[in-house]
Amino acid sequence: MTGPSSKKSGAGRSRTGPVRDWSGRFGRAALIGIPLAVLVVWTLTPIVWAVLASLKEPLEIYESNALLPANPTLAAYRKVLAMDGFGRWLFNSALVTVVATFVPLTISVLAAYGFARYAFRFRHVLLLLYLVPRIIPRVSLIVPLNSLMSDLGLINTYWVLFITYSASAIPLATWILVGFFASVPKEIEEAATIDGANMWNRLRRVMIPIAWPGVVTAGVLCVREAWNEFAFVLALVNESTMRTLPYQLYVLKDAMGVQDYAVYNAFTVLTILPLLLVYLLLERRVVDSIVSGSVK
Amino acid sequence: MDAPFVALQDLRKSFGTTDVLHGINLEIPQHAFVVLVGPSGCGKSTLLRMIAGLEKIKHGRIVIDGEIVNRVHAKNRGIAMVFQNYALYPHMSVRENLAFSLEMLKTETSEVERRIKTAADILQLEQLLDRLPAQLSGGQRQRVAMGRALVREPKLFLFDEPLSNLDAKLRVEMRAEIRALHQRLESTTIYVTHDQVEAMTMSDIVVVMNAGRIEQSGPPLELYDRPATEFVAAFMGSPAMNLLRGRVVRADGAPAVDVGEGLFLPFDDRAGVREGMEVVYGLRPEHLAISPDPASGLIGEVALVEPAGWETHLHADIHGRRFRAISTERLDVTPGSRIALAPDPTRVHLFDGSSGARL
Ligand SMILES: Nc1ncnc2c1ncn2[C@@H]1O[C@H](COP(=O)(O)OP(=O)(O)OP(=O)(O)O)[C@@H](O)[C@H]1O
Numbered sequence A: 001m002t003g004p005s006s007k008k009s010g011a012g013r014s015r016t017g018p019v020r021d022w023s024g025r026f027g028r029a030a031l032i033g034i035p036l037a038v039l040v041v042w043t044l045t046p047i048v049w050a051v052l053a054s055l056k057e058p059l060e061i062y063e064s065n066a067l068l069p070a071n072p073t074l075a076a077y078r079k080v081l082a083m084d085g086f087g088r089w090l091f092n093s094a095l096v097t098v099v100a101t102f103v104p105l106t107i108s109v110l111a112a113y114g115f116a117r118y119a120f121r122f123r124h125v126l127l128l129l130y131l132v133p134r135i136i137p138r139v140s141l142i143v144p145l146n147s148l149m150s151d152l153g154l155i156n157t158y159w160v161l162f163i164t165y166s167a168s169a170i171p172l173a174t175w176i177l178v179g180f181f182a183s184v185p186k187e188i189e190e191a192a193t194i195d196g197a198n199m200w201n202r203l204r205r206v207m208i209p210i211a212w213p214g215v216v217t218a219g220v221l222c223v224r225e226a227w228n229e230f231a232f233v234l235a236l237v238n239e240s241t242m243r244t245l246p247y248q249l250y251v252l253k254d255a256m257g258v259q260d261y262a263v264y265n266a267f268t269v270l271t272i273l274p275l276l277l278v279y280l281l282l283e284r285r286v287v288d289s290i291v292s293g294s295v296k
Numbered sequence B: 001m002d003a004p005f006v007a008l009q010d011l012r013k014s015f016g017t018t019d020v021l022h023g024i025n026l027e028i029p030q031h032a033f034v035v036l037v038g039p040s041g042c043g044k045s046t047l048l049r050m051i052a053g054l055e056k057i058k059h060g061r062i063v064i065d066g067e068i069v070n071r072v073h074a075k076n077r078g079i080a081m082v083f084q085n086y087a088l089y090p091h092m093s094v095r096e097n098l099a100f101s102l103e104m105l106k107t108e109t110s111e112v113e114r115r116i117k118t119a120a121d122i123l124q125l126e127q128l129l130d131r132l133p134a135q136l137s138g139g140q141r142q143r144v145a146m147g148r149a150l151v152r153e154p155k156l157f158l159f160d161e162p163l164s165n166l167d168a169k170l171r172v173e174m175r176a177e178i179r180a181l182h183q184r185l186e187s188t189t190i191y192v193t194h195d196q197v198e199a200m201t202m203s204d205i206v207v208v209m210n211a212g213r214i215e216q217s218g219p220p221l222e223l224y225d226r227p228a229t230e231f232v233a234a235f236m237g238s239p240a241m242n243l244l245r246g247r248v249v250r251a252d253g254a255p256a257v258d259v260g261e262g263l264f265l266p267f268d269d270r271a272g273v274r275e276g277m278e279v280v281y282g283l284r285p286e287h288l289a290i291s292p293d294p295a296s297g298l299i300g301e302v303a304l305v306e307p308a309g310w311e312t313h314l315h316a317d318i319h320g321r322r323f324r325a326i327s328t329e330r331l332d333v334t335p336g337s338r339i340a341l342a343p344d345p346t347r348v349h350l351f352d353g354s355s356g357a358r359l
């Protein structure tokens, strides 16, 4: 795809004729730009729509088809923030996300290092088995998980969320990290061994820093998974104080007598917002790591 | 004579079912610069890694400075290793690369500073200490890798093809630099390469390996002048020795080797060589004298001329057999020219036709 287009726009050829140059540059821009624009519109439309809807007055959405709010107002946000449990739900989401990011990351770093560096029996089989939890449809796990967790008396506790969220993130994080660790040349670790670094020091001082983009990538994906997780919390928690934001968003639909779409969308925006902030904060590193990971 | 500084005793190594080393025995005196050379896959790296402590030793013994190190951890063997791809820590500055091993050994800060300064002085790294490896040229990375070995003040330096990633000019420079460093520090060094020119020019002792065995070891010129096997004869020297199979005959009382096609190659009589023996006849290109007078030797037809400046390499066919010859004269020949080639019978090497051993 880039072959012919990059040939056309090559610096050496630009002098052969302005028309050709122009079409070449234009062609190249179109080739990259159009799909990119489609993707951006595709991704952003629902978010923009939700933001606009959240700024409308409660019944406006039923009365007018206009995309833009007639009298933009933050009333809906005030209502959401004034909700009785909002602080608690936000806290719940944040807590399980932090735990379900750091626990899986820690376990995955150790596991991935083992998979990447030690040739043990059944290594490949084990690595494949690692994926099973992600291959099985989540809904099919819910009934057995629910009865297991009831037997353990963990329903409606943070523990049940920590355990299930972490368990579902570990395979993903491990697979990402195995690739990153395996791509670090073995000689670098051997040099560290000769330099006197034990396994812990090699991991901490050499492997993790070199594979850091991979760790960040895995971490961001863990955050995303935990923040968005819905099926587990729905199945394993029923007290309102234990809900997370996505769960409450789901409940909200039924909880409000009259459908207040502005409030509903304000809640949606507030649910997405923290995740967007994490992305924006780490965007450079994640993009770097995805690119470098694919080139290597 | 002193006890050897490094002794390898009947070292064997297999990976799964493939045997890679078949019983290596070698003694290395202190301060020596030893070059392990051999074709790709012959087990040089494996041997070096066993000495370094990166491969388990299941059979045989390694002694360094009077101590059996089979069970000694790599970091405690008093060695330092320079890898082919440098293996610098890419996330650390040059200074941190140099300091890492000392930090692992919990060396005092002032001592760390002193050693980094010494290494940086010797290798001209002062200006580069705050850079990352990615910001260095190939030659600079090479020097940092050596610096990292230097700060450990090792008893034994190990190099695994350290120059093979450099371009030809830089390689020649670094070769000289490594030799100069050795002359200055006098630390015992084992240096792996597959380049026989490096082996010849750098070593005090060359060890030629082939298929997991040592073919011959000794001073480079000794190997050049008296190769113990056909393999060593073929491997050492560039352009390579002329080697031809044939049968020992006596033509008019003078011994010669009949290599077929009616071609008889003369040699000086020597003990252990009898008529009728199957042998390999070896003659270095510089011992095949070229004369423009067609009456004075074997008549050859020039196939290829390679002027190398101060000498000229010739490929010529005699009775359909290709020979290499060197002349330091400027020759006025072109492909197709007929010339006379005279083997020097006193410089002929003979090897047993089946075992390849020197006769
Ligand atoms: N970890 C390993 N597992 C299996 N076989 C190996 C391993 N390491 C080396 N070998 C095999 O052992 C043989 C010797 O390898 P080694 O790397 O020592 O060769 P070398 O002489 O250093 O070659 P080169 O000049 O190409 O570096 C090769 O046939 C190689 O395939």
Ligand SMILES: [Mg+2]
Binding pocket: B044, B045, B046, B160, B161
């Ligand atoms: Mg090697």
